[in-house]
Amino acid sequence: MANRSAPRVASSPVTRAVRAGLGADTAHRAVMPPIHLSTNFFFDAPGVYAKYDYTRTANPTRDLAAETIAELEGGCGAVVTSSGMSAIAVSTRLLSAGDLLLAPRDCYGGSYRLFSVEANRGAYRVEFVDLRDPGSLELARRLRPRMIWIETPSNPHLRITDIAAWARVARDVGAVCVTDNTFLSPVNQRPLEFGADLVVHSTTKFLNGHGDVVGGAVVAADEGLLEEVAWWTNAMGASGAPFDSYLTLRGMRTLHARSRVHEENAVCIVDLLNRSDVVARVHHPSLPENPGHEIARRQQMGWGSLVSFELRGGRAAVDAFVDRIEHFALAESLGGVESLVAHPWTMTHASMDEPARLAAGIGEGLLRLSVGIEACEDLEADLKRALSRAEAVAGVAGETVVRRWRSVARRG
Numbered sequence: 001m002a003n004r005s006a007p008r009v010a011s012s013p014v015t016r017a018v019r020a021g022l023g024a025d026t027a028h029r030a031v032m033p034p035i036h037l038s039t040n041f042f043f044d045a046p047g048v049y050a051k052y053d054y055t056r057t058a059n060p061t062r063d064l065a066a067e068t069i070a071e072l073e074g075g076c077g078a079v080v081t082s083s084g085m086s087a088i089a090v091s092t093r094l095l096s097a098g099d100l101l102l103a104p105r106d107c108y109g110g111s112y113r114l115f116s117v118e119a120n121r122g123a124y125r126v127e128f129v130d131l132r133d134p135g136s137l138e139l140a141r142r143l144r145p146r147m148i149w150i151e152t153p154s155n156p157h158l159r160i161t162d163i164a165a166w167a168r169v170a171r172d173v174g175a176v177c178v179t180d181n182t183f184l185s186p187v188n189q190r191p192l193e194f195g196a197d198l199v200v201h202s203t204t205k206f207l208n209g210h211g212d213v214v215g216g217a218v219v220a221a222d223e224g225l226l227e228e229v230a231w232w233t234n235a236m237g238a239s240g241a242p243f244d245s246y247l248t249l250r251g252m253r254t255l256h257a258r259s260r261v262h263e264e265n266a267v268c269i270v271d272l273l274n275r276s277d278v279v280a281r282v283h284h285p286s287l288p289e290n291p292g293h294e295i296a297r298r299q300q301m302g303w304g305s306l307v308s309f310e311l312r313g314g315r316a317a318v319d320a321f322v323d324r325i326e327h328f329a330l331a332e333s334l335g336g337v338e339s340l341v342a343h344p345w346t347m348t349h350a351s352m353d354e355p356a357r358l359a360a361g362i363g364e365g366l367l368r369l370s371v372g373i374e375a376c377e378d379l380e381a382d383l384k385r386a387l388s389r390a391e392a393v394a395g396v397a398g399e400t401v402v403r404r405w406r407s408v409a410r411r412g
């Protein structure tokens with residue numbers, strides 16, 4: 001048995017994630033933990049409750065996934081939910097009618113929609129602000145929110161919010177500080193260490209990492225909060241399915257190894273984009289000119305593998321780029337082993353009206369990459385081909401604009 005259960009020696013989160021649940025099977029001595037799909041569990045006698053009775057409330061496979069996520073984030077526990085959005089819905093159940101939720105203007109679209117609709121029907125009040133504006137810290141002290149929502153880096157511009165500064169305000173006004181850590185994962189950022197009270201994940205992204213589960217999690221810094229989110233998860237029926245939990249647990253075993261390759265590839269690609277003439281701007285926290293660079297250096301352990309950039313030549317250049325690219329699938333989502341490209345204007349941010357998109361700095365020429373773990377030379381060669389196609393079109397489009405301008409000017 002010596003070798004079977006949790007290691008008795010201290011080990012790093014990397015090792016614990018790789019070995020999560022090994023030896024949990026006492027029936028058959030399976031090395032990898034079994035998957036418990038059962039809806040219900042035997043009672044010994046009426047009214048005698050064992051650890052498990054009904055899977056919505058608790059399930060051994062889901063518990064293993066939750067313990068692993070909590071360990072990775074350095075929390076006291078976690079709940080695993082059916083999606084990132086249900087994790088967000090569960091977290092905001094800590095708010096009552098009249099309570100104020102302070103949220104970033106450029107938070108995830110699904111969060112924006114949920115917060116707005118819930119506020120409209122009186123579940124709580126919401127105020128969307130720019131969390132990077134130093135004035136908003138003062139505003140928060142005046143407004144005294146009950147919950148402060150952070151999402152860093154932001155989507156799609158990868159802007160950085162100072163978690164420690166906001167956690168301090170939250171403590172001063174008695175608010176719960178929540179951080180959506182989906183874009184970086186606990187390998188690159190651990191918000192609880194900077195004073196956040198809850199960490200929310202769409203495990204659909206990096207934690208599962210293989211593009212085959214929609215899931216979520218809420219990690220709590222203390223027992224009181226954990227009890228509350230667990231209560232709501234069960235009451236709302238938001239808990240994750242055992243099979244999804246199993247896949248997510250399997251995904252997390254390789255999270256650190258995957259993240260190293262994601263990071264290496266992303267750094268190469270940022271450099272390549274930066275040197276391209278058809279790229280007007282690259283957004284990535286690793287760039288010293290990025291306004292959040294210093295904060296990212298302080299609170300992140302890695303720069304992350306999401307990169308966005310603006311193509312000269314607008315929509316025509318985007319269409320040419322996307323038509324030529326082969327190793328980046330045109331799809332939403334992020335954080336999987338496979339590289340993806342998204343066009344926020346027509347995809348992730350299409351539900352915002354045009355003026356709102358433009359005000360948020362989302363133009364037709366903006367593209368977002370989720371850099372996968374393929375061979376870097378393949379990704380680079382592919383990007384070079386697609387960029388040169390975009391460049392050819394951007395040149396033509398540029399001339400067309402100039403020509404149109406001239407003819408307008410002549411007529412005028």
Ligand SMILES: *Cc1c(COP(=O)(O)O)cnc(C)c1O
Nearest residue numbers: 083084085108180182202204215
């Ligand atoms: C995808 C995502 C969500 C929502 O997660 P689902 O699993 O799709 O419900 C929430 N926040 C961020 C930052 C995301 O990227």
